[in-house]
Amino acid sequence: MAASFAPRPTLDRSLGWFSLGLGVAELLAPKTVGRMIGVGDQSTMLRMCGMREIVSGVGLLSGRAPATFAMSRVVGDVMDLALLGASLRSPDANPTRVAAAATAVAGVAALDLYASKADLQSSLAEAPQDVPVTTSLTVNSPPEEVYQFWRKLENLPRFMTYLDSVRQVDERTSEWVARAPGGVKLQWRSEIVEDEPNRFISWRTCPGSEINHVGSVRFESAPNGRGTILRVEMYYGLPGGPMAARVGQLISNGPEAMVLEDLRRLKQLIETGEIATTRGQPSGARSLVGRAFSRGES
Incomplete structure (x- = not known):
């Protein structure tokens, strides 16, 4: 019971x-x-x-x-x-x-x-979508390949570390499971609003979801055919709103920094087939508080 x-x-x-x-x-x-x-x-x-x-x-x-x-x-x-x-x-x-x-x-x-x-x-x-995130990165791969990799939504947890899983329900709807600090599990359903093959994808969360955001990603050809410029734009709800986001930026863990790190992992994955990691390497001792909260992030 x-x-x-x-x-x-x-x-x-x-x-x-x-x-x-x-x-x-x-x-x-x-x-x-x-x-x-x-x-x-x-x-x-x-x-x-x-x-x-x-x-x-x-x-x-x-x-x-x-x-x-x-x-x-x-x-x-x-x-x-x-x-x-x-x-x-x-x-x-x-x-x-x-x-x-x-x-x-x-x-x-x-x-x-x-x-x-x-x-x-x-x-x-419940938080309003008043926290903007915009960032971009160049990937040394054609837009068609980068788009196809992203469009297969089950690939996203491979480079978005906070995601546990993404399950495609139909062509436009998917179910997401993520984890926040302290082991908090978040689940939501997302809907693709626009889908222009090899060029553009936009999405929004469905009513009743545990988070609230809209976003888009553009796949632009880099100058002289040198890969793809990924441009990500999102607006989402964050407890504390823009002020909380600015505080996060001061400690180098703001929303834009997190998205940029995701794109860097995607770049490594597409260009080399793997993501560089420091797991298993020696590191300094962590505080009791740090060890406690990292359990929910491993």
């Missing part, structure tokens, strides 16, 4: 009040909270955690950008578990109480993760 959860707005409000109450307690009575959870006197650390909880709580109760604040609680839960583990090295720690606190945090984390996934899916579906 499937688990039953409260409706999304009710769950967000409940988590908001919980976060606010916990934050006030950690901010005003850190020593008492420290004794209760078995970490001893960690007043500075607990006050910082309290401020974080208050910000998350106020954000959830405001009803604005719930996906952002729900995800901030997930990140906070991961940090709390790491801090509880680190506290065991202190001679003042009570291992029994720390273990009980960690169990409680893990339970709340599961609820926070559920809420963040539901909020993200809802926000993507």
